[in-house]
Amino acid sequence: MSASAPPRVDVRAYACPMTYVKAKIALERLAAGERLEVWLAAGEPVENLPRSAAEDGHRVLAVEPLAGAPGAFRVVLEKGAGAAPEWP
Amino acid sequence: MNDERLERYARQLLVPGFGEAAQERLGRARVRVVGADAVASAGLVYLVQAGVGRLWIEDAEDVSPSDASGWLFAPSAVGSPRVEAARAVLAPLSRFVSIEPYPKGGVPTATLVFASSGPQALASAEAARRAGIPHVVVEPDAEGGALVVVPPGAPCYACARSTAGAGRPAQPGIAALSALGAAELVLMIANPESTPGRRIDLVRGVATARPTSRLPGCACGGPGAGAT
Ligand SMILES: [Zn+2]
Numbered sequence: 147m148s149a150s151a152p153p154r155v156d157v158r159a160y161a162c163p164m165t166y167v168k169a170k171i172a173l174e175r176l177a178a179g180e181r182l183e184v185w186l187a188a189g190e191p192v193e194n195l196p197r198s199a200a201e202d203g204h205r206v207l208a209v210e211p212l213a214g215a216p217g218a219f220r221v222v223l224e225k226g227a228g229a230a231p232e233w234p
Numbered sequence: 235m236n237d238e239r240l241e242r243y244a245r246q247l248l249v250p251g252f253g254e255a256a257q258e259r260l261g262r263a264r265v266r267v268v269g270a271d272a273v274a275s276a277g278l279v280y281l282v283q284a285g286v287g288r289l290w291i292e293d294a295e296d297v298s299p300s301d302a303s304g305w306l307f308a309p310s311a312v313g314s315p316r317v318e319a320a321r322a323v324l325a326p327l328s329r330f331v332s333i334e335p336y337p338k339g340g341v342p343t344a345t346l347v348f349a350s351s352g353p354q355a356l357a358s359a360e361a362a363r364r365a366g367i368p369h370v371v372v373e374p375d376a377e378g379g380a381l382v383v384v385p386p387g388a389p390c391y392a393c394a395r396s397t398a399g400a401g402r403p404a405q406p407g408i409a410a411l412s413a414l415g416a417a418e419l420v421l422m423i424a425n426p427e428s429t430p431g432r433r434i435d436l437v438r439g440v441a442t443a444r445p446t447s448r449l450p451g452c453a454c455g456g457p458g459a460g461a462t
Pocket residue numbers: 389390391392393448449452453454455
């Protein structure tokens with residue numbers, strides 16, 4: 147894997163289920179083992195997204211407050227090998 | 235895909251394996267629907283909600299009193315052309331789907347057949363097979379009915395249809411059969427590579443599926459039969 151920063155989706159302005167829809171589409175563009183950083187609002191989004199990602203077979207590597215953005219969180223996901231592939 | 239579309243199809247986009255590319259493929263699809271009677275009602279609604287780009291409805295008849303007992307047509311629609319009555323109900327469901335009468339010479343990318351006669355079902359399916367496009371034929375009967383799912387190159391409808399032919403009126407589970415037919419077509423459009431040809435029998439609400447096989451000597455196995 148490259149050492150460059152992982153792609154990022156900022157869904158702080160969105161509510162469920164759009165938060166995970168946006169993350170899921172971004173994950174579809176990655177290969178297994180690649181990472182995605184998601185910026186989320188506190189509350190429902192940050193409670194639901196890590197769970198949805200795990201249910202779809204991705205690894206949740208980090209859930210932490212987003213530096214310099216009070217009330218926001220940063221979630222790092224790693225695309226799982228067992229995750230259902232996007233149809234070609 | 236813009237946010238408006240993402241929001242509209244969010245639930246479908248959350249299905250594992252069904253993503254943005256599949257939704258965009260649906261959005262580009264031109265689906266010919268043959269027959270728009272009560273049997274077709276649930277399937278038509280399903281296609282609109284799933285987000286096919288263009289729905290071409292083909293039916294020369296008017297709404298009958300028995301159609302109006304289905305959920306698409308109101309009693310006030312009895313006597314008006316089925317295609318127009320269906321469009322009036324379906325169009326407000328989604329502004330992303332264009333709903334039109336099947337245009338003469340139109341080139342569909344998929345076909346869903348609810349034909350009320352055996353010969354019409356066969357002819358519609360054969361046209362789709364020759365065009366090399368995915369199609370599903372819905373055959374209601376008194377117990378529920380069956381679907382024949384035909385991806386390009388698979389054994390044709392004639393190889394797998396009910397020898398008794400499709401019956402009317404259909405009774406139990408008709409909305410389920412109709413929607414299942416539409417769902418199978420949507421899956422083939424969204425994911426063209428991985429759907430096998432199969433026949434699904436829905437008997438009193440219980441679905442069983444089996445792969446279809448080619449009848450010896452059928453034209454669908456001959457030259458020009460497509461990808462087999
Ligand atoms: Zn055949």
